[in-house]
Amino acid sequence: MNKIAVVGYGNTKFTKNELSIETLLLESTKQVFDTTKNLSQDLIDGVIVSTNDNSKYLGAILSELAGIKPKISHTVEHLCSSGTNAVISGFSYIASGLADTVLITGADKIDNPGQILEWDKSRGEFNHPIYWASMFTKAHKRQFNTTDEELAVVSAKNHKQAIDNPNAYSHKPYTISEIMNSKNVTDDLRILDCSYSCSGSSSILLTSEKTAKKFTDEPIWISGIGQKTNSASFTKNELTTLSSSVIAANDAYKMAKTTPQEIDVAEIHDAFSVCELMAVEDLSLTEKNTGASYVRNLFNTEDRKINPRGGLIGAGHPLGATGVAQIIEITQQLQNKAAKRQISGPKKGLVHNMSAAATSSTVLVLES
Numbered sequence: 001m002n003k004i005a006v007v008g009y010g011n012t013k014f015t016k017n018e019l020s021i022e023t024l025l026l027e028s029t030k031q032v033f034d035t036t037k038n039l040s041q042d043l044i045d046g047v048i049v050s051t052n053d054n055s056k057y058l059g060a061i062l063s064e065l066a067g068i069k070p071k072i073s074h075t076v077e078h079l080c081s082s083g084t085n086a087v088i089s090g091f092s093y094i095a096s097g098l099a100d101t102v103l104i105t106g107a108d109k110i111d112n113p114g115q116i117l118e119w120d121k122s123r124g125e126f127n128h129p130i131y132w133a134s135m136f137t138k139a140h141k142r143q144f145n146t147t148d149e150e151l152a153v154v155s156a157k158n159h160k161q162a163i164d165n166p167n168a169y170s171h172k173p174y175t176i177s178e179i180m181n182s183k184n185v186t187d188d189l190r191i192l193d194c195s196y197s198c199s200g201s202s203s204i205l206l207t208s209e210k211t212a213k214k215f216t217d218e219p220i221w222i223s224g225i226g227q228k229t230n231s232a233s234f235t236k237n238e239l240t241t242l243s244s245s246v247i248a249a250n251d252a253y254k255m256a257k258t259t260p261q262e263i264d265v266a267e268i269h270d271a272f273s274v275c276e277l278m279a280v281e282d283l284s285l286t287e288k289n290t291g292a293s294y295v296r297n298l299f300n301t302e303d304r305k306i307n308p309r310g311g312l313i314g315a316g317h318p319l320g321a322t323g324v325a326q327i328i329e330i331t332q333q334l335q336n337k338a339a340k341r342q343i344s345g346p347k348k349g350l351v352h353n354m355s356a357a358a359t360s361s362t363v364l365v366l367e368s
Contacts, residue, residue, distance in 0.1 A: 004091050005212040005219035006366070008036030008205035009328045014169040014198045014316035016110050021053045024107040025062045028201040028321075032103065033066075036205060036215050044205075046072040046093050046102035050086035051320035052079060052112045062105060072099055079355035080271065082106060083202070083323025084362040090206045091222055100208050106321040107201035130194065132234055132357040133272035134186035139239035140274050141188065148190075150292040152179035154273040155192050155313050157299040162310025164340035167325075169196045169316030193273040195312035202324035204331070220331045224256025224365030231359050242275075242282045242358035249283045249352070249363045256348075256365035260284035263365075264346035265304075265333045267326035269354045270311040279352055280306065283363070308333065308341040323353040327364065334368040 010031025012024065033039055047070045049058040059073035072093060076086040083106040090102035140146045156176050162168035174182075174192055182192040205215065212219040226248035231237070253259060260283060268283075270276040277291035285306075286294040298306055309315050309329045312322060330349035332338040347368055354361040 002095050002097070003209040004094050004206055004222050005209065006204050006222065006327065006331045007207050007212050007215040007219050008032045008039065009331060010035065010203040011167050011325060011328055012201045013167045014200035014318055017199050018110060019199055021051065021055050021058065021107055021109060022061060022065065024109070024199060024201040025049060025058065025105050026065050028107070028203040029062060029066050029103065029105050032203045032205050038214050039205070041067045044068050044101050044103050045070050046090060046099040048073070048086045048090050048102060048104045049075045050082035050104065050106035050324065051075060052077055052082060052108055053320070054113060068103070078360065080269070080317070080319050081323055081353040081355040081360060081362050082320045084327070084351065084353040084364060087204065087206070087324065087327060088225055088227065088362065091225065094206060094208050100211055102206045103203060104206065104324060105201060105203040106324040108199070108318040108320040110197055110199045112197070112319055129271065130185050130189055133194070133274065134189045136239055136278070136357070137188040137272070137274045140277065143240050144289055146277065146292060148180050149176060150277070150296065151193055151273040152176045153296050153299050154270065154276045155179045157295065158270060158307050158311040158314040161304055161308055161341065162314025165309040165315055168310050168314055169198045170310070170314050189272065195271045195317040198316040198318050200316060200318035200321045202321040202328055204324055204327055218335045218368070220334050221367050222364060223367045224252035224258065226251030226255070226363040227361070229360040232356070234357055234359070237357050237359060242278050242354065242361065244358050244361035245279060245352060245354060245363065246282045248361040252363040252365050256367070258348060258365060262348050263350045264348055265308060265330060265343050266306055266350040266352065267329050268307055268311060268352050270307060270313050271317065273313065276306070276311065283350065283352060304341060304343050308338065308343060323351065323362065326351045326353060327366070330366050334366060
């Protein structure tokens, strides 16, 4: 199969500013052109937008705004994992030979409609993500004796790591005590255990092995992909495991011919604190029922292996951009270009991106 590489990227700052979706999309796209050598509009034959915005025809609109006339252009919407779904679409076009170089740009506005799950009637009036997160948290406390302090460690770690991310929504550190005493949004969920909805845009450029060195001396290869959708409705979900993530991760490891033990750095979908505790176990980065102690050790030792840019909790969560931003972070880590966030000598990285209480998950493995 044709090898596919990440050869360029661009990121906006994640903010609470109310910008148009077109402005956001163009801003990170422009960065790709500004920072990728030898890139011109005529070399891009695919443009894919990932977003939850209700605007139409955004793939073609972005193409026109950027001066691109691609063979392929369209939009991908898959709630919080729209970004990685769009990247896999681009990967597939190149692997099949339908395209050689594809631009993927993800963006959403702070008021994007993907936050309210109106389609799932099983949720009744509890259609905001805080309610499934609260159920996950209560179930995790019940089964694993998880404490509020252990949940707060996740948030404290990720807020602290976000300080060194110039594009992060939050640059404020919080103590464990401050997080535990922050406002309750439900009985089991505090405001600082939640990620921030915000405005932002992220772009990456994918290309084939034969073209990669034209654009960069340090291509980062997508070596493993796993995806799984269990359902759309929450009623079919388990409360103490991200079962779609387990399946997606196993498929990604198999495709990459690697193991969890070989992953040096990972971007985890910490939409809420409990999600990180669940994910590090379900991705087999640590053993079952050790997630809390694993994350606490990372925090105590200032080890940035998990969510070095601050995760969704620290960096912010503009839904359509999130998965793309995660891939950019792992790319920068593997290129040793992550500045103050850089961990020592990573060779393999992982991206975990999920939607709607992990009813659907995507896992990617990247290698230098």
